[in-house]
Amino acid sequence: MVNDTTLLLGLDGVAVTKVVAAGQGPQEGPVLHLATADEKARRCPQCGVAAVRMKEWVITRPRDLPIGGRRCTLRWRKRRWCCDQASCPRQTFTEQVPQIPARPRLTVRLRQAAGAAVGDGGRTVIQSARDHGVSWPIVFAAFTEHAHRVLPAQPEPVIVLGIDEVRRGRPRWVLEEATGTWATAVDRWHSGFVDLSGEQGLLGQVEGRTIAAVTSWLSEREAAWREQVAFVAIDMCAIFKSAVRAMLPHATLVVDHFHIVQPANQALTEVRRRVTVQIRGRRGRKGNHEWERRNRLTPLRGPDARLSVRSDDR
Numbered sequence: 001m002v003n004d005t006t007l008l009l010g011l012d013g014v015a016v017t018k019v020v021a022a023g024q025g026p027q028e029g030p031v032l033h034l035a036t037a038d039e040k041a042r043r044c045p046q047c048g049v050a051a052v053r054m055k056e057w058v059i060t061r062p063r064d065l066p067i068g069g070r071r072c073t074l075r076w077r078k079r080r081w082c083c084d085q086a087s088c089p090r091q092t093f094t095e096q097v098p099q100i101p102a103r104p105r106l107t108v109r110l111r112q113a114a115g116a117a118v119g120d121g122g123r124t125v126i127q128s129a130r131d132h133g134v135s136w137p138i139v140f141a142a143f144t145e146h147a148h149r150v151l152p153a154q155p156e157p158v159i160v161l162g163i164d165e166v167r168r169g170r171p172r173w174v175l176e177e178a179t180g181t182w183a184t185a186v187d188r189w190h191s192g193f194v195d196l197s198g199e200q201g202l203l204g205q206v207e208g209r210t211i212a213a214v215t216s217w218l219s220e221r222e223a224a225w226r227e228q229v230a231f232v233a234i235d236m237c238a239i240f241k242s243a244v245r246a247m248l249p250h251a252t253l254v255v256d257h258f259h260i261v262q263p264a265n266q267a268l269t270e271v272r273r274r275v276t277v278q279i280r281g282r283r284g285r286k287g288n289h290e291w292e293r294r295n296r297l298t299p300l301r302g303p304d305a306r307l308s309v310r311s312d313d314r
Helices: 001-011 106-118 126-131 136-150 211-221 222-225 237-248 257-280 309-314
Strands: 012-021 028-036 053-060 071-082 093-094 160-167 174-178 181-186 189-195 203-206 233-234 252-255
Touching: 001 012, 012 203, 053 093, 106 136, 126 136, 160 237, 189 211, 203 211, 211 237, 233 237, 237 252
Parallel strands: 028 071, 160 233, 233 252
Antiparallel strands: 012 028, 053 071, 071 093, 160 189, 174 181, 189 203
């Protein structure tokens, strides 16, 4: 066995027996022939007893991370064993090692790298799929597994909780044959929960913009966690208000600045347009004071607007 190449490959449980050169392309790597080097691979995954009778040889081609910038092709020649235990329902099984399970076509470290690229590397699912040479559903599943490993089971306590909705995709409907009515299978709206007082960011996101969706997420938190929430920031939505009153009756409801100022902006704009039409008989345009000062009158414009001194004096 090529011990140096085995160390370079770094896959525990297998050893490189032969290396065959591939094409001349810069991305074409060599073909690595592997053999099983772990005696535990012959243990039955069902009963755990080591097999002694072999049935046949099997060749698998798992995909792995690039080595030295080149994507190598792996060919693992392994055994299919027979389990002779009468009490074991498993009759045959193939050898497997921790990094190369029996059925998956990708090594564990390749899946983990694809998921970590999205979770920690700032890559999108499509970018990670392109970089690792896999499909985007595989990367999406790998990212989900990565998130379950690194995220805590419960978020840390928060003092100021933010709740808002976000539109995601299109709704889908299914026909209920019993009632003959259409029911929502996929909601276009999702409700998100954010830590506004700490550094946790997005705490969770549930499908739907209903009282049941919000209360369901809050009910999954411990009672001590809910008691520490002192303020809840929402928009002027009666759904969120009812859910917070039901689950967090001690918390103070706060409407965020944007959703208060936005209706004032709209009302001021409608008044300005209506008065301009009544006085001038047309829409405002350049040369009209109310048109040129429209941004100065907007409540959203504050110190960050960076207006000139002359504009402030006016």
